[in-house]
Amino acid sequence: MTDELAGALPRPVLRKQRSNSWLIWLVPMLAAIVGLSLVVNAWLQAGPEITIMFQTAQGLAEGKTPVKYKDVVIGKVEKIRLSADRNHVLVKVALDKSAKSFATAGTRYWVVRPRIGLGGVSGVDTLFSGAYIGADTGDSSKPQEEFKGLENPPAVTHGEPGKSFVLHADDLGSLDIGSPVYFRRIQVGRVVSYKLDNDGKGVTFAVFIDSPNDRYVDGSTRFWNASGVDVSLGADGLKLNTQSIAAVLAGGVAFQDPGGPHDSTPAADGTNFRLFADQSSAMAPPDGPPSYIRMRFDQSLRGLAVGAPVEFLGMNFGKVVSVRMDYDAKTQRFPIVVGALVYPERLGQAHEKLVALAKRRGDNADLSHMIGTLVEHGLRAQARTGNLLTGQLYIALDFLPHAVKADYNPDARPLEIPTAPGSFDKLQEQMADIVAKLDKVPFDQIGNHLNDSLASLDATLKQVNGQTLPALNDTLHDARKTLGTASDTLSADSPLQRNLGQSMQELQRTMRSLRVLTDYLGVHPEALLRGRRADPAEAAPKAPPAAQPNRSQP
Amino acid sequence: MSALPRAGELGLIGCPVCGQVCDAAGADGGALACPRCGSTLHRRKPAVYARCWALLIAAFLMYIPANVLPIMRTASLGDIDDNTILSGVVELWVKGSPGLAVIVFCASIMVPMLKFLALGTLLITCRRGSRWARRQRAQLYRLVELIGYWSMLDVFVVALLTALVRFGLFSLVEPLPGVVFFGLTVVLTMFASMCFDPRLIWDGKEDSDD
Numbered sequence: 159m160t161d162e163l164a165g166a167l168p169r170p171v172l173r174k175q176r177s178n179s180w181l182i183w184l185v186p187m188l189a190a191i192v193g194l195s196l197v198v199n200a201w202l203q204a205g206p207e208i209t210i211m212f213q214t215a216q217g218l219a220e221g222k223t224p225v226k227y228k229d230v231v232i233g234k235v236e237k238i239r240l241s242a243d244r245n246h247v248l249v250k251v252a253l254d255k256s257a258k259s260f261a262t263a264g265t266r267y268w269v270v271r272p273r274i275g276l277g278g279v280s281g282v283d284t285l286f287s288g289a290y291i292g293a294d295t296g297d298s299s300k301p302q303e304e305f306k307g308l309e310n311p312p313a314v315t316h317g318e319p320g321k322s323f324v325l326h327a328d329d330l331g332s333l334d335i336g337s338p339v340y341f342r343r344i345q346v347g348r349v350v351s352y353k354l355d356n357d358g359k360g361v362t363f364a365v366f367i368d369s370p371n372d373r374y375v376d377g378s379t380r381f382w383n384a385s386g387v388d389v390s391l392g393a394d395g396l397k398l399n400t401q402s403i404a405a406v407l408a409g410g411v412a413f414q415d416p417g418g419p420h421d422s423t424p425a426a427d428g429t430n431f432r433l434f435a436d437q438s439s440a441m442a443p444p445d446g447p448p449s450y451i452r453m454r455f456d457q458s459l460r461g462l463a464v465g466a467p468v469e470f471l472g473m474n475f476g477k478v479v480s481v482r483m484d485y486d487a488k489t490q491r492f493p494i495v496v497g498a499l500v501y502p503e504r505l506g507q508a509h510e511k512l513v514a515l516a517k518r519r520g521d522n523a524d525l526s527h528m529i530g531t532l533v534e535h536g537l538r539a540q541a542r543t544g545n546l547l548t549g550q551l552y553i554a555l556d557f558l559p560h561a562v563k564a565d566y567n568p569d570a571r572p573l574e575i576p577t578a579p580g581s582f583d584k585l586q587e588q589m590a591d592i593v594a595k596l597d598k599v600p601f602d603q604i605g606n607h608l609n610d611s612l613a614s615l616d617a618t619l620k621q622v623n624g625q626t627l628p629a630l631n632d633t634l635h636d637a638r639k640t641l642g643t644a645s646d647t648l649s650a651d652s653p654l655q656r657n658l659g660q661s662m663q664e665l666q667r668t669m670r671s672l673r674v675l676t677d678y679l680g681v682h683p684e685a686l687l688r689g690r691r692a693d694p695a696e697a698a699p700k701a702p703p704a705a706q707p708n709r710s711q712p
Numbered sequence: 713m714s715a716l717p718r719a720g721e722l723g724l725i726g727c728p729v730c731g732q733v734c735d736a737a738g739a740d741g742g743a744l745a746c747p748r749c750g751s752t753l754h755r756r757k758p759a760v761y762a763r764c765w766a767l768l769i770a771a772f773l774m775y776i777p778a779n780v781l782p783i784m785r786t787a788s789l790g791d792i793d794d795n796t797i798l799s800g801v802v803e804l805w806v807k808g809s810p811g812l813a814v815i816v817f818c819a820s821i822m823v824p825m826l827k828f829l830a831l832g833t834l835l836i837t838c839r840r841g842s843r844w845a846r847r848q849r850a851q852l853y854r855l856v857e858l859i860g861y862w863s864m865l866d867v868f869v870v871a872l873l874t875a876l877v878r879f880g881l882f883s884l885v886e887p888l889p890g891v892v893f894f895g896l897t898v899v900l901t902m903f904a905s906m907c908f909d910p911r912l913i914w915d916g917k918e919d920s921d922d
Contacts, residue, residue, distance in 0.1 A: 167735035170725065170744035170753050179759035182766040185900070189770035196777050222793070287791050 205233065205253035206261035210291070212307040215247040217271055217289030225251055225260075225267070225291040232257035232293065249307070251291065261303065264296020266316075268308035310335050314350050319369035322350060323425065325381050325411070327433035330361050332385045332409035339365050340384055340412040343402065346371035349411060363433060365411060375413065378420040381433045382440035384412035399437070416441055446503025448476065452572045453496045453539040453553065454484070457579055462541055462551040468498045470555040476500030478553060496541075497572070498553060529575065530568040536561040538578035554580075725753045757909040764835050764907045771900030772828055774893045779821075781890035784870050788883045796890060797821065797866060819865040820894070827863070827901045830856050831908065838912040846913050853910045860902040867895045 215238050217223075225233035233253035241248050251267075253260055270292045291307075295316045314322065330352060339347035347367035355362055367375060384405050389398050400406050411433065415422070434440035459481060468476040480497035502509045512528050529537065536557040544552040555575070564576030579587075647654055679685060719726065723737025727746040734753060736744055744753040757763075782794035795803065797820045804813035830852050837844060870891045877885040 167724070167733060168747045170734040170736050171747050171750075173743040173745050173752075179762055182759065182763045186766045186770035186773060189773035189896075189900075193773045193777060196781075287789075 203255050205255040205257050206301070206303070207236070208251050208253060208261050208303050208305060210249045210251060210267045210305045210307045211241065211246045212249060212269060213246065213309055215249065217269060218247075218249060218291070219288070223288065223290055225253065225257075225293055226270075227257070227260065227293045227295070232260060235291065249291070257293075259295060259299070260293055261301055262296060263298040263300045263302040265302070265305065266294045266296065266308055266312055267305050268292050268311050270311060273311075312350070314348075314366045318366075320347065320367050321369075321372040321375070321425075321427040322364050322366045323375060323381075324428060324430045325363040325365060325433040326355075326430065327361050327363065327383065328435070331383045333363065333383065333411065334409060337409045337411065338402075338405060339367060340402070340405065340410055341367075341371055341374055341414065343412075344371075346374075363411075373424045374415075375425045375429075376415065376420075376422045377425055377429070378422075379413050379415050379425065379431065380440035381411055381413040381431050382437050383409070383433060383435055384437075385409040412437070414441075442474070442504065445501040448499040448501050450479075450572045451476075451498050451500055452574045453498070453577050454574065455494045455496060455539075455541055455577050456491060457494075457541070459494050459496065459541055459551060461543070461549040462496065462553075466544075466550065466552045468500055468553040468555065470500075470505065471557075472554075473505060475504055475555065496553065526568040526570075526573045529573065530566055532557075533564060533566045533576060537575070538564070539575045540578050540580040542580045551580075720755050725755055727751055727753055756911060756915075757907065760907060760909050760912060761835060761839060764831065764904050767900050767904035767907060768828065768831055768835075771824075771897050771904060774896040774900060775824060775828075778890055778893035778897050781893060782888040783866065783890035783894060784873070785886040785888055786873075786877075786884070787886070789881065794888060797894070816866070819863060823859060823863045824897055824901060827856055827860070827905070831901070831904055834908060834913070838915070841915065849913050850910055853905070853908065853913070856905050860898070860905055863898045863901070864895065867891055867898070 212218075218235055218238055220235060220238050223235040224231040225235070231254075233251050235249055236252045237250040239248050239250075240246070268291070269289050271289045292311060294312060297316070314320070333349055333352065335349055335351060337349040338345040339349065347365055350364040350366045352361055352363045354360075365381075384400070385408075387398065387400050387406055389396065402410070404410070405412075413431075414437075462478065462481055464478055464481060466478040467474050468478060476499050478496055478498045480495075482495050482497070484493045484495050485491075486493055505512075516528055536559060537555060538558050538561050540554045540556060540558075541551045542554045544550045558578055561578055566576060567574070646652065649655070678690075682691070685691070723735055724733055725736045725744065726733050727749060729751040730746060730749040732746050732748040734744070734747065736753065736755070745751065746753055779797055782796050782799075784795050784800070786793045786795070797816075801813050801817045801821070804810075804816060834849060834853055837849065870885075870887050873885040874887050877883055
């Protein structure tokens with residue numbers, strides 16, 4: 159059967175043999191080359207591996223979280239594990255080849271998470287993209303593999319032009335990392351870090367002032383905490399002084415040079431400064447070392463608070479640091495002991511001169527001895543009212559002209575300054591005196607007497623009204639009648655008037671006849687004896703009618 | 713000689729294109745061509761072992777970067793997430809889609825691995841002329857050929873998502889180099905299975921028991 163078929167079947171066409179079956183091996187070779195190139199590439203791209211220690215791995219993810227410098231990805235988190243003591247998180251980071259310089263000492267790493275503070279919002283992008291690790295280069299080129307991550311982003315990136323300065327303050331206030339630093343109310347820098355002093359007695363800040371404004375910081379520059387609102391009620395009205403609202407809320411530092419001539423060469427990087435509580439204390443003359451003084455008051459010190467000023471002739475000289483009560487068994491009284499820190503150098507030239515004087519005299523230039531001399535001249539501490547509205551007291555060191563002699567021990571420690579009752583207390587005493595005297599006045603009795611007197615006056619008046627006045631009225635009535643009669647009598651046509659005229663005429667006639675008589679007698683004195691002689695007729699008829707009415711009239 | 717003759721024993725070659733049967737007895741010197749349609753004729757596919765092994769090895773080499781490199785980047789609201797095949801499976805499983813995770817695992821990891829194993833087994837056993845489980849091996853080969861193209865599932869998913877999910881900042885899907893290697897793996901394994909000649913399974917001495 160096969161043979162039959164074999165003859166009928168066609169023969170296949172013969173072609174030239176191609177022996178290129180080995181070509182197929184190019185395919186795996188190619189694949190191997192590609193794979194190898196990938197491996198080589200990965201090996202070439204692989205940068206250094208570093209380990210960063212963080213407090214927490216919050217927001218970090220293995221194989222995902224990038225490491226960025228200036229927003230450029232320079233590496234990736236490979237592995238996150240706990241440290242052996244379980245206190246930290248060790249984050250293994252594979253840096254890119256190009257980021258080799260980030261595996262050197264001085265490089266800083268921190269986790270960028272969204273942070274919302276009063277000073278602003280940062281890292282908003284990480285809200286969506288997740289946290290990433292920020293990096294900042296250092297100076298050193300020494301390789302390092304283990305890093306300690308920062309918990310807060312550094313406020314200053316490496317190589318930023320500017321200078322950093324160190325500030326010392328009593329407390330942190332409302333300052334925080336990133337708080338602004340103002341110069342003439344322009345933000346020129348920020349607070350970079352703060353830490354508690356080793357002795358726990360203060361806080362040390364580092365501030366960074368950007369170039370070129372860092373040149374305004376010189377040796378005599380004063381820094382102060384600009385966080386607060388400075389409200390002052392003075393002779394020129396209400397004054398509100400702040401740097402900015404942001405500074406009020408979030409805190410801030412301001413600096414300025416004091417007025418007057420001073421050294422203005424820019425301060426070196428890292429210079430130490432003191433951070434004052436406010437502008438006025440910053441601008442005050444330098445304090446110098448403080449001295450502790452103590453005062454014993456025998457009166458109530460209501461309104462004297464710790465921190466109240468101590469003034470010497472009106473100059474701010476120090477502040478009260480303690481107000482404590484004591485008990486004196488002898489006098490059964492409760493004196494109040496006030497402790498204060500005073501800064502003699504605040505007195506400026508006065509202090510220098512006093513020191514010079516004390517030295518010249520060969521005396522101890524110590525504050526206690528100097529004060530001893532002053533106490534002899536009447537220096538006393540007084541608690542005075544600083545504000546009548548609030549009753550706040552302050553301590554005034556003043557020379558009292560009539561001060562009672564006080565014993566003063568210059569070697570006593572702490573230094574105790576004799577006190578005198580305050581002027582306000584004197585006033586109070588006088589007021590009390592007056593009040594006591596007024597108290598003694600028998601106002602009650604006076605009142606009673608006055609009351610009685612008034613009652614009798616009332617009765618008298620009633621009597622006057624009821625009896626005297628009507629009688630007086632009648633009297634007046636009668637008087638008017640009398641006067642009317644008098645008036646009638648004296649009128650021109652009254653009979654009295656007429657009679658009077660007639661009487662006067664009669665009197666005239668009488669007088670005339672009397673004259674004739676005297677004349678006759680003068681000439682004829684014998685007539686007295688002989689009688690009248692016969693007369694010419696013209697004179698005789700006149701004389702008798704005049705004499706007769708005259709004699710009959712009176 | 714057994715009861716049933718084989719085409720090779722009779723010196724016959726069938727054309728795989730037009731079905732023409734030729735008498736090729738004694739014509740071993742060069743390449744043969746079909747006298748009717750001109751297609752190349754072989755008794756068995758030429759250089760089966762070399763081609764198959766080469767393609768299989770190449771596919772396996774490609775399979776390594778396909779698994780190591782990320783295949784897809786999903787970015788939503790700035791949260792960039794690069795996924796490899798395995799991490800994608802893990803993520804699906806963790807995020808509560810175990811069904812999908814199983815499907816992706818089967819299509820992307822199990823099937824390619826099974827293909828490597830199956831083809832490797834077939835090549836080794838045929839080379840040795842083993843008569844072990846010939847029928848099952850033939851079925852295995854048919855299975856390998858059948859599921860070959862379904863392994864492109866991952867590539868399809870990435871291609872589809874990349875085209876569909878483009879919402880700028882909010883959501884974005886991008887293909888990453890891993891998917892290219894994965895595609896190459898699938899293609900190379902398909903070539904390898906195409907190169908294999910299942911007739912090799914039946915070559916060699918006929919099993920008397922069979």
